[in-house]
Each structure stands twice: as C-alpha cells, then as structure tokens.
Amino acid sequence: MSPRPIYLDCNATTPLDPQVLATLLPYFTEHFGNAASINHLYGWEAEAAIKQAREIIANGINATPEEIIFTSGATEANNLAIKGVAEAYFNKGRHIITVLTEHNAILDPCHYLETLGFEITYLPVQPDGIVDLAELKIAIRPDTILVSIMAANNEIGVLQPLAEIGELCHQHSILFHTDAAQAIGKIPLDVQQMNIDLMSLTAHKIYGPKGIGALYVRRRHPRVKLAAQLHGGGHERGMRSGTLPTPQIVGFAKAIELSLSQMLTETQRLIQLRETLWQKLSTLEGIYLNGHPQQRLAGNLNISIEGVDGQALLLGLQPIMAVSSGSACTSTKIEPSHVLKALGHPDNLAYASIRFGLGRFTTEAEIKQVADHTVNTIQSLRRIKPR
Ligand SMILES: Cc1ncc(COP(=O)(O)O)c(C=O)c1O
Numbered sequence: 001m002s003p004r005p006i007y008l009d010c011n012a013t014t015p016l017d018p019q020v021l022a023t024l025l026p027y028f029t030e031h032f033g034n035a036a037s038i039n040h041l042y043g044w045e046a047e048a049a050i051k052q053a054r055e056i057i058a059n060g061i062n063a064t065p066e067e068i069i070f071t072s073g074a075t076e077a078n079n080l081a082i083k084g085v086a087e088a089y090f091n092k093g094r095h096i097i098t099v100l101t102e103h104n105a106i107l108d109p110c111h112y113l114e115t116l117g118f119e120i121t122y123l124p125v126q127p128d129g130i131v132d133l134a135e136l137k138i139a140i141r142p143d144t145i146l147v148s149i150m151a152a153n154n155e156i157g158v159l160q161p162l163a164e165i166g167e168l169c170h171q172h173s174i175l176f177h178t179d180a181a182q183a184i185g186k187i188p189l190d191v192q193q194m195n196i197d198l199m200s201l202t203a204h205k206i207y208g209p210k211g212i213g214a215l216y217v218r219r220r221h222p223r224v225k226l227a228a229q230l231h232g233g234g235h236e237r238g239m240r241s242g243t244l245p246t247p248q249i250v251g252f253a254k255a256i257e258l259s260l261s262q263m264l265t266e267t268q269r270l271i272q273l274r275e276t277l278w279q280k281l282s283t284l285e286g287i288y289l290n291g292h293p294q295q296r297l298a299g300n301l302n303i304s305i306e307g308v309d310g311q312a313l314l315l316g317l318q319p320i321m322a323v324s325s326g327s328a329c330t331s332t333k334i335e336p337s338h339v340l341k342a343l344g345h346p347d348n349l350a351y352a353s354i355r356f357g358l359g360r361f362t363t364e365a366e367i368k369q370v371a372d373h374t375v376n377t378i379q380s381l382r383r384i385k386p387r
Pocket residue numbers: 011012072073074075076103105150152153154179181182201202203211212213
C-alpha cells in the first residue's frame with residue numbers, strides 16, 4: 001500500500017494533538033455527566049471541567065470567563081455575532097461593514113441580513129490582502145452598528161491590523177467583531193488592547209476537536225447586547241441553548257493552552273519551513289505569492305502559477321500531498337476564489353492556485369519532498385501545455 005499523502009492543509013483543519021486527545025477522553029467515558037445536572041457528582045465533575053476550560057480560553061484572549069459563549073465552531077459564532085448584533089441594535093442602525101475577503105460564514109449571514117433590509121458595505125482590500133484603514137474610515141456612517149473584519153484569512157493567511165481597526169471602531173462607538181478562527185493560538189490576541197467587542201473562535205485549526213468553538217462577547221465598557229439565535233434550555237446565559245459538549249470543551253481549552261505555550265517557537269519554525277518551500281518554488285518563473293509576504297500566518301503559503309491548469313496540477317500533486325486550491329474551480333472553468341479575485345487577479349489568465357497549510361507536525365523532510373514534487377509537476381505540466 002502506498003503511504004498516505006503528506007498533510008499540508010492545516011488551514012482547512014488540523015489533526016488532534018495526542019495531548020488534547022488524552023485530556024478529553026475521560027470526559028467521553030467515566031466523566032460523562034451533564035454540566036447542567038446540579039444534584040449529583042457526575043454533573044459537578046462536568047461543570048468543574050467546563051469552568052476550568054472557560055477560564056483557560058478567556059485568559060488566552062484577556063477576557064473574563066463570563067464573556068465566553070460556547071458554540072459548535074466559528075461558523076455558529078459568526079452567525080451569532082452578526083445576526084445577534086443586527087437584531088439587538090436594529091433600532092440604532094442597520095448598516096454593517098465587512099470585507100470582500102471574509103469567510104463565507106461572515107459573507108452569507110451578511111447577505112441574509114440584506115434580505116431583511118440591512119445595508120452591508122463590503123470593503124475592498126489592497127493588492128496584498130490588507131484592508132485600507134482610510135477606506136474603512138470613509139465607509140463609517142452614523143447608522144453603522146458593526147464592523148466585522150477577520151483576524152487572519154483562511155486562504156491567503158493575511159493578518160489584518162486588528163488594534164488599528166479596534167481603535168477606529170472605538171472612537172466611533174461602533175462594535176468590532178473579528179473572526180479569529182485562523183488566528184487563535186497562532187498570533188497574540190488581546191481583546192482589551194485591541195478593542196475587540198466580539199470574537200469568533202474554533203478549536204479544530206489548532207489541533208483541537210471539530211465541532212466546538214466560542215464567541216467572546218464583551219460585557220463591560222461597553223456591554224454588548226446580543227439576541228440569542230438558538231433558544232431552549234437557557235444555557236450560556238440564555239445566549240446559546242444546548243447541552244454543553246464537555247469533551248470538546250476540555251479539548252478546546254487544552255488545544256489553546258498548548259498553542260499559546262509554544263506560539264513563539266512554533267511561529268519561527270513554521271516561517272523557516274515556509275520560506276524553504278517558497279524559495280524552492282520561486283526558482284520557477286511565473287509563480288506569484290498571494291497576500292502580504294510578512295503580515296501572514298506563519299504556516300500559510302498561497303501561490304498562483306501561470307501556464308498550468310489548476311485541476312491538472314492538483315491531480316498531479318494529490319498522490320504526494322494533501323493541499324487545496326483555495327478556490328472552487330471546475331476542470332472546464334478556471335476561476336479564482338473570491339479572495340484571490342479581491343486581490344485584483346485577472347480572471348482571464350490561466351491561473352492555478354495552491355494553498356499550502358503547514359502545521360505542528362510538518363517536518364523539514366516533508367517540505368523538501370513537497371517542494372521537489374511541486375516543482376517537477378509544474379514543469380511537466382508546462383511541457384505538455386506550453387504558455
Ligand atoms: C476564517 C474562518 N472562519 C470560519 C471558519 C469556520 O469555522 P468552523 O469550521 O469552526 O465552523 C473557518 C474554517 O473553516 C475559517 O477559516
């Protein structure tokens with residue numbers, strides 16, 4: 001049997017860290033209680049574990065435990081933030097600002113709100129993927145209630161200037177939400193220092209379990225009002241009903257704890273690996289780096305390649321590596337993703353794009369193998385289909 005391909009799709013998801021698995025397993029077995037059961041030991045055990053996890057997660061972003069609402073992931077957290085704020089503040093205003101390069105879990109709730117009469121401004125980005133603060137300033141209106149700008153982009157890894165955006169929103173008394181699904185545990189996030197009012201988190205991009213995330217909601221200066229989107233037993237202060245999944249929550253906290261404790265060394269290691277890969281790939285002509293070269297996640301490399309078919313390239317890479325195109329394309333239609341389009345890529349050029357997502361378990365030997373195979377595949381495709 002041939003070995004499994006090298007996993008390089010860490011912006012899509014990551015494997016569970018064995019330490020995370022060990023921490024959460026007992027909560028599937030002996031400590032299986034419902035944290036809402038207040039009359040017996042089983043419930044108390046679950047409740048205590050969740051309390052501790054909530055503290056770890058809150059500390060990790062300089063928030064308080066009461067400001068953490070557990071959700072099924074960042075998609076749900078984004079929906080709760082955007083729809084929850086829209087519903088709670090619609091008497092104040094119906095204008096929201098976001099960015100063209102956001103994840104669909106932001107763009108789709110915004111499109112939905114448009115059908116209800118809200119107005120959304122979708123800011124462009126600069127060619128390097130970073131929002132222009134002057135454009136943001138211009139977009140702010142007296143009826144703007146929310147600015148939602150992601151911390152790190154899932155396709156091109158670009159980091160947005162959160163502290164500057166937060167400062168601007170604060171000056172105008174507008175709530176600032178950030179989707180930090182790709183950023184938590186990878187860059188420092190401080191909701192006080194960055195003036196962040198709401199922040200979406202998820203566990204599965206940092207070696208935690210899938211199906212668990214959180215929304216941070218500021219409770220003081222200002223206290224953010226939010227309309228619940230899931231009604232039921234009144235869990236999470238009525239903001240998100242549903243029995244809390246203790247194993248996932250415990251695993252989420254462990255994942256954050258591990259990521260924060262190794263953030264500096266991990267960032268340096270990943271930058272080195274990423275640069276090795278980029279140096280090798282950029283020896284070829286017609287290869288472009290997508291997104292800002294430095295203001296990006298350490299483990300993300302997104303490139304566009306001239307003169308090859310995107311599908312053919314992915315097929316050629318598949319036996320050796322698990323990467324993604326970062327774009328929805330069919331073999332008949334070569335179309336860059338909405339993120340690459342927002343960078344100003346011309347549609348008509350035959351582009352192939354690859355997103356490499358390096359992570360905790362990526363080795364130097366793997367990167368060398370991936371670099372060689374990618375270069376060879378591009379060269380042989382170009383021989384078949386000359387530019
Ligand atoms: C930026 C961003 N937002 C939201 C999500 C969705 O997160 P989840 O899978 O936890 O719902 C992802 C991951 O797919 C993401 O990268």
